[in-house]
Amino acid sequence: MPLVNYAARELTCKIVYYGAGRSGKTTNLHYIYDRVPNERRGAMVSLATHNERTLFFDFLPLDLGRISGFNTRIQLYTVPGQAYYRSTRKLVLQGADGVVFVADSQRMQQEENLESLRDMHEVLAEQGVDARTLPLVLQYNKQDLPGDLILTPGELDDVLNFRQVPRFAADALHGVGVFETLRKVSQLVLQRLSAPVPAGIP
Numbered sequence: 389m390p391l392v393n394y395a396a397r398e399l400t401c402k403i404v405y406y407g408a409g410r411s412g413k414t415t416n417l418h419y420i421y422d423r424v425p426n427e428r429r430g431a432m433v434s435l436a437t438h439n440e441r442t443l444f445f446d447f448l449p450l451d452l453g454r455i456s457g458f459n460t461r462i463q464l465y466t467v468p469g470q471a472y473y474r475s476t477r478k479l480v481l482q483g484a485d486g487v488v489f490v491a492d493s494q495r496m497q498q499e500e501n502l503e504s505l506r507d508m509h510e511v512l513a514e515q516g517v518d519a520r521t522l523p524l525v526l527q528y529n530k531q532d533l534p535g536d537l538i539l540t541p542g543e544l545d546d547v548l549n550f551r552q553v554p555r556f557a558a559d560a561l562h563g564v565g566v567f568e569t570l571r572k573v574s575q576l577v578l579q580r581l582s583a584p585v586p587a588g589i590p
């Protein structure tokens with residue numbers, strides 16, 4: 389759930405970039421950090437190994453300004469994609485208000501994408517989160533690579549997009565699709581906040 393401080397009229401939401409190792413999660417955050425004006429961003433924290441694999445997580449706080457009278461902040465996190473960091477992924481995903489699943493578009497990475505998507509659903513289930521209600525956006529990254537190496541967005545939909553959630557083709561290295569993805573997931577998270585509570589829920 390988002391952190392709401394009614395007295396100070398502040399709202400903080402957590403968005404997690406999930407996906408297999410080397411799919412491009414950290415690259416998304418670097419691109420965002422580089423393009424957002426100074427006064428709208430906090431320090432980016434990256435805990436990585438010497439070869440730039442995420443070891444614990446990346447963290448980037450952004451200030452969206454006033455929305456409906458609340459000073460609104462979003463905190464972006466990435467998980468470490470490598471299989472053996474599952475317990476860290478679980479910690480980072482805890483309390484997420486929205487998720488961007490970054491998929492590697494390369495043909496040969498589809499097993500890894502599926503495994504990571506499965507892992508995400510398992511972790512959410514362990515945390516008692518209904519994955520169907522969590523705002524989710526898919527990003528088909530590395531679409532800049534040669535056509536014979538990658539799947540098209542339509543083909544990736546068949547492999548990964550069972551829920552038919554919003555998805556964006558991207559080249560995070562050059563920023564294509566990066567802000568579109570961020571804008572969409574933020575919009576879904578904020579929309580959910582203002583949605584009326586379903587009948588029957590105390």
Ligand SMILES: Nc1nc2c(ncn2[C@@H]2O[C@H](COP(=O)(O)OP(=O)(O)OP(=O)(O)O)[C@@H](O)[C@H]2O)c(=O)[nH]1
Pocket residue numbers: 407408409410411412413414415416440441442443466467468469470529530531532533558559560561562
């Ligand atoms: N060609 C291309 N390369 C990309 C793109 N996005 C990321 N990369 C490269 O892919 C590699 C892995 O990117 P990262 O952002 O570190 O991947 P990650 O998902 O954070 O990986 P882990 O931290 O191990 O989970 C790096 O060499 C990036 O430069 C893209 O859109 N196109």
Ligand SMILES: [Mg+2]
Pocket residue numbers: 413414415440441442466467468469
């Ligand atoms: Mg990373």
